[in-house]
Amino acid sequence: MTTNQVAESTKDLLARMDQFIEREIKPLQAQDDNERFFDHRREYERTDWENGGIPRREWEDLLREMKNRADKAGFFRHDLPKEVGGNESTNLEMAIIREHLARKGLGLHNDLQDESSIVGNHSGVHMLTKFGTQEQKDELIEKCLTGQAGIGFGLTEPDHGSDATWMETQAVREGDDWIINGAKRWNTGMHRASHDVIFARTSGKDGEARGITAFLVPTSTEGFSVDFFRWTFNMPSDHADVSLRDVRVPSSAIVGEEGHGLDVAQGFVHENRIRQAASSLGAGEHCIDLAVQYARKRVTFGEPLARRQAVQWPLVELATEAEMLRALIRQTASELDERHHLEVSDKVAMCNYRANRFCCDAADRAMQIHGGVGYSRHMPFEHIYRHHRRYRITEGAEEIQMRKVAGYLFGFAGPNKSK
Incomplete structure (x- = not known):
C-alpha cells in the first residue's frame, strides 16, 4: 500500500x-x-x-x-x-x-x-508522557484532558524567537530550589493555564543548546505574572506576555533532564509540524472545493465562470500542488513513524512551510473567484487565511524551515553533515 x-x-x-x-x-x-x-x-x-x-x-x-x-x-x-x-x-x-x-x-x-x-x-x-516525572503525570495528565488544568509553553522571549539558545531568562539554584527571572512572549493559553513550562538557562553560554532547563511552574506562584495579551490578526487572542520575578520552584518542577530543556521543546515538534501541514492542506482543499462549486454555478456574460481559463488555471495549479503535498506529507509522516525524527527533519520542514503557504494561496484565490462575497465574512476565506497565515511564523517561521532544508541539502546539518 x-x-x-x-x-x-x-x-x-x-x-x-x-x-x-x-x-x-x-x-x-x-x-x-x-x-x-x-x-x-x-x-x-x-x-x-x-x-x-x-x-x-x-x-x-x-x-x-x-x-x-x-x-x-x-x-x-x-x-x-x-x-x-x-x-x-x-x-x-x-x-x-x-x-x-x-x-x-x-x-x-x-x-x-x-x-x-x-x-x-x-x-x-x-x-x-515522554519527559514528565510520575508525580507530574499523576497530577496533571487527566486534569489536562478533562479541562481541569492547562499547560502553557514559555519558550519565546521579547528579544528571542527562533533563536532560543540565546534566551535571557535565567534560573539559579538555591539549595534544592531554583529562582527564575525573565520574560516570555506569545505564551499561549495563559488566560486559563494552571501551569506554564518555562525554559530558562541554568548553565552554559549564549548560543549553546546545552544548559537550558524546562520548569513546570504553577501560574499561582509568587512572582509569576501574566501581564498582557497581544491582539493578533485573528482574534480572540490567548497569547500573553509573561514576566517572572524571583519565582521560586523546587527541583521537582524540572521537566526532563537539567540542562536538556530544548529536548523537551523539540520532543513533539516534528509530529506537530506534520499535523499542522496536514491541517493546512485540508483547509486549502476546502477553499478549492468551494471555489470550484461557485465557479460552476456562477454565470457572467452568459456562461459559467468555470469555462474561463482565467478561473480554471489558478485552481488547476492549486489542485496540482495539493496532490503533491498530500503525497509528501503522508510519505514523511510514514517515515517519521519508522525512523528517528532527525533523519527526516528536512522533509518535515518542507511539508510545513509549503503546506502553510499553499493554504494562504488557496484562501486568497477562492476569495478572488467569489468576488465581493468572497471578501465578506459570510464566507470562510478571510478566517482561514488569517489563521493559517499565523502558521507561517509560529512553530518555526518558514525562513527557519527553509534554513533547515538548506542545512540538510548542503551538508551543514543532518545525517550527512560534512566533517
Missing part, C-alpha cells in the same frame, strides 16, 4: 468520525444559536473585547462540551498512549485525520484557531 492509499482501519475510523459529527456535533453547533461562533459573527462572538481580547467563556464552554462528547465516543485521545486512554495512532494516520477534518470546513468538529478538534492534538500531555 502506498502512503497515498488509506488503510481500511483508517477508512473505518474516518467513517465513524463523520457519523459522530452528524449525530452529536452538528446538532450541538446548531442549538442555542451556537452558529454565531462560526458564521459572519464569529470573531466578535468568540472574543471578550472588554477583558483583554481573550476567548469568551461561552465559546470555550462550547469547545469543552465538544471535547467531552468526543472523549466519551473514544476519539478525543486517539493519538495518546494506551495508559492514558489513547489508541496510539501513528503519524501517518494522524496526518490523514487532520487533513480529512480540516477539509470539512469551519465547524465545531475541528476549529483550528483553538487547536480544538474531536481528535485532540495534546502537545502538553505528550510532553508529560
Whole structure:
C-alpha cells in the first residue's frame, strides 16, 4: 500500500468520525444559536473585547462540551498512549485525520484557531508522557484532558524567537530550589493555564543548546505574572506576555533532564509540524472545493465562470500542488513513524512551510473567484487565511524551515553533515 492509499482501519475510523459529527456535533453547533461562533459573527462572538481580547467563556464552554462528547465516543485521545486512554495512532494516520477534518470546513468538529478538534492534538500531555516525572503525570495528565488544568509553553522571549539558545531568562539554584527571572512572549493559553513550562538557562553560554532547563511552574506562584495579551490578526487572542520575578520552584518542577530543556521543546515538534501541514492542506482543499462549486454555478456574460481559463488555471495549479503535498506529507509522516525524527527533519520542514503557504494561496484565490462575497465574512476565506497565515511564523517561521532544508541539502546539518 502506498502512503497515498488509506488503510481500511483508517477508512473505518474516518467513517465513524463523520457519523459522530452528524449525530452529536452538528446538532450541538446548531442549538442555542451556537452558529454565531462560526458564521459572519464569529470573531466578535468568540472574543471578550472588554477583558483583554481573550476567548469568551461561552465559546470555550462550547469547545469543552465538544471535547467531552468526543472523549466519551473514544476519539478525543486517539493519538495518546494506551495508559492514558489513547489508541496510539501513528503519524501517518494522524496526518490523514487532520487533513480529512480540516477539509470539512469551519465547524465545531475541528476549529483550528483553538487547536480544538474531536481528535485532540495534546502537545502538553505528550510532553508529560515522554519527559514528565510520575508525580507530574499523576497530577496533571487527566486534569489536562478533562479541562481541569492547562499547560502553557514559555519558550519565546521579547528579544528571542527562533533563536532560543540565546534566551535571557535565567534560573539559579538555591539549595534544592531554583529562582527564575525573565520574560516570555506569545505564551499561549495563559488566560486559563494552571501551569506554564518555562525554559530558562541554568548553565552554559549564549548560543549553546546545552544548559537550558524546562520548569513546570504553577501560574499561582509568587512572582509569576501574566501581564498582557497581544491582539493578533485573528482574534480572540490567548497569547500573553509573561514576566517572572524571583519565582521560586523546587527541583521537582524540572521537566526532563537539567540542562536538556530544548529536548523537551523539540520532543513533539516534528509530529506537530506534520499535523499542522496536514491541517493546512485540508483547509486549502476546502477553499478549492468551494471555489470550484461557485465557479460552476456562477454565470457572467452568459456562461459559467468555470469555462474561463482565467478561473480554471489558478485552481488547476492549486489542485496540482495539493496532490503533491498530500503525497509528501503522508510519505514523511510514514517515515517519521519508522525512523528517528532527525533523519527526516528536512522533509518535515518542507511539508510545513509549503503546506502553510499553499493554504494562504488557496484562501486568497477562492476569495478572488467569489468576488465581493468572497471578501465578506459570510464566507470562510478571510478566517482561514488569517489563521493559517499565523502558521507561517509560529512553530518555526518558514525562513527557519527553509534554513533547515538548506542545512540538510548542503551538508551543514543532518545525517550527512560534512566533517
